[in-house]
Amino acid sequence: MKKNYVLLFLFSLAILVSCKKDLQQNPLPDDNNTTESAVSENFNWNMQQVVSITLTNAKDKYINISPVGISDAYLKFKSTEEVYTTTLKMAKTVNQISINGITVNIVNAQVNYEMPHDFKSVATAQYALDFDYTLSDYVSTGDPAIDAYPFTMEAWIKTAGNGSDMAIMGYCSSADDEYQFGVFISGSDGKVNIRSKKGASSEEQKGTTIVTNNAWHHVAVVFASASSSLLYVDGTLNATETSTSPLLPIEVNNFNIGRWGDLTPDSYFDGLIDEVRLWNKARSSSQINSYRTRSVNAPYTDMVGYWPMEEGSGATTDNIQGNASLDGSLSSPDWEGSVDSDGDGAPNMVGGVQWDDYPHDPIRAFNNYWPANYYTLAYEDLWPSIGDFDLNDAVITYRFNNITNSSDKLVETYGNFTLKASGGSLQKGFAFQLPNETILNSEFSVSAPGSQRTEDYISYNTNGTEAGQDSVVIIVDDLLPYNGNTVPGIHWSEVNFWVRLNMVATDKTVDYFDVQTWNPFLIVYDIRDTVDRRREVHLAGYYPTSIAFEWVSPEYMYFDSANDGSNYPTGGIDGRLWYKTNPKTTMWGIHFGQYFPYGLDIPKSNFQWAIEADLTHTPATPPNPNNGTYRFTLYYAYDQFDDWASSNGVSNPDWYDHVTNSLFIYTP
Secondary structure, eight states: OOOOOOHHHHHHHHHHHOOOOOOOSSOOOOOOOOOOOSSOTTOOOOOEEEEEEEEESOTTOEEEEEOTTOOSOSEEEEOOSSSEEEEEEEETTOOEEEETTEEEEOBTTEEEEEOOSSSOOOTTOOEEEEEOGGGTOOEEOOOOOOOSSOEEEEEEEEEOOOSSOEEEEEEEOTTSTTEEEEEEEOTTTOEEEEEEEETTEEEEEEEEEEOOSSSOEEEEEEEEETTEEEEEETTEEEEEEOSOOSOOGGGOOEEEESSBOSSSOBOOOOEEEEEEEEESSOOOHHHHHHHTTSOOOTTOTTEEEEEOOOOOSSSEEOOTTSOGGGOEEESSOEEEEOOOTTOSSOOSEETTEEOOSSTTOSSOOEEEEEEEEEEEEEEOOSTTSOTTOOOOSEEEEEEEEEEEOTTSOEEEEEEEEEEEEBOSSSEEEEEEEOSOTTOOGGGEEEEOOGGGOOOSSOOBOTTSSBTTOSSOEEEEESSOOOOBOOSTTOOOOOEEEEEEEEEOOSSOOTTSSOGGGOEEEEEEEOTTSOOOTTOEEEOTTOOOOHHHHTOOOGGGOOTTSTTBOOOTTTTSGGGTTTTBBOTTOOBTTBSOOTTOBSEEEESOTTOOOBOOOBOSSOOOSSOOTTTSOBOOHHHHHOHHHHHHHHTTTSSOTTGGGOOSOGGGBOOO
């Protein structure tokens, strides 16, 4: 059933506000011989770069890759690889991205980044204890009965910082003041210190790493002998103490977490502590590095105490080493943690940051957006003629969300679009082709509102993709509403529409559909005539679908007619000439227009599009929409567009951010 269009009104309005010609059923070649433009036939009109990202030390890390200053992520996942690699497509003007909240530079379209421990790094950990020094929070475990050297302490910490000394953990004497073995953070400089203290006699050694930065760090202290203590921070040797300790292990009896637990406790910790381990052995550097980012499994050889702090609630934390007498008793620390409300294995929170985007849905876990902020498509619909090149015949913003489960497998891909403007007098559908020819129709299905699929010129496969195509083609809307929004002062509502690709296969990754290399296009027709599905308008250098490619009947041969220079059937070298104007094209006396596109993909969500071209006034200088003939309104609105195109994309790559003549910009 056709959409309810009042055709007479539509065409009358189109004639009033548009200078477009009707669809030509047999366009003729353009024989203009003009000076060739500075635009190279090799220029791809692309405003996006493909950034290669390599993350090392990534195994078992929770990773969030997003634009700087934008909360929506490109990718969210827990890495199963020590070295993780991927590619992301984004504006060429972007020179930084955010990885777990850390700003990282993009250099020559590459990011190489070693993952720090700013997210909790033990793979199985979901909870930690939050210590508030103003409340004197601590955990008491009792006497681990280590009577001789060597012994080792380990913990993960994330400080809130209070400006005073903070004890991470200490093996002390509850009957004596300042009998202390342990490790603390100096309030003066935020560095970790080893301590062996007996009353007024004290041996301390300061490390070099500042840890008061609200990030996760692993700290380990090896008390190897009375004259040898070693401090490791994040697996790296940070300090060595060789002076003789005044204190012997047999002189202490109380292991506390978050304070010095001697006769007069003090130096309370402020922040998170997790994965506390106590060994009656000198752990080697390799052992510390091997196990700091993973849990220890039974039989817990050489362990005296192990407090993973995974209870998530209650007033105790178990010593899972097995000695229940060393179960930790909480004074008042709060449980900080990753409650997994839906039981899917993706914690609600990680390190105080929302992790599971669907905490009550066991099927879905993570949103992975591309682009992370909406981008804009702007088309000219009169192909193969260049028309007036105002690029407002269809202005559409778009964004995809690849939704994955807790195992990082694709559940569905949701495409969201908004028709901002629709100029001209021709009817248009909107669709896209996916690049991966190995995608099988049996592996997914397509959902879209019935109001977006009302015309009878499209045939569909049983899964909702377009039939008769060599690659996957998704019809988003077969007849876009005519909402104008190209004539200043006249405003119709913007129109939202969507399409969802529902996975049937359960083993596909987030990039299965590879939407970053999608091929969006218009289907253009005149509703007053017999609709021919084969008339498509693509971005420059993008291939037609197989239905359009097979359009070889002479009476309907649009390729290489009028202004088109696609060089059918090859599209030139590597297809670079598809849907570009030919080298003879000129624009109303402006020596500009050769190898021009019929559509642009602009990496900006709030792109200000140009007004409708006009031929109702006599020429004027300088150009003014109120007193002069003008076409190519984009050229007048954005003076830097000329420089960008003429330099083949080198100059003014952010031309779309700089309106130079607002008279030619559409305003409601």
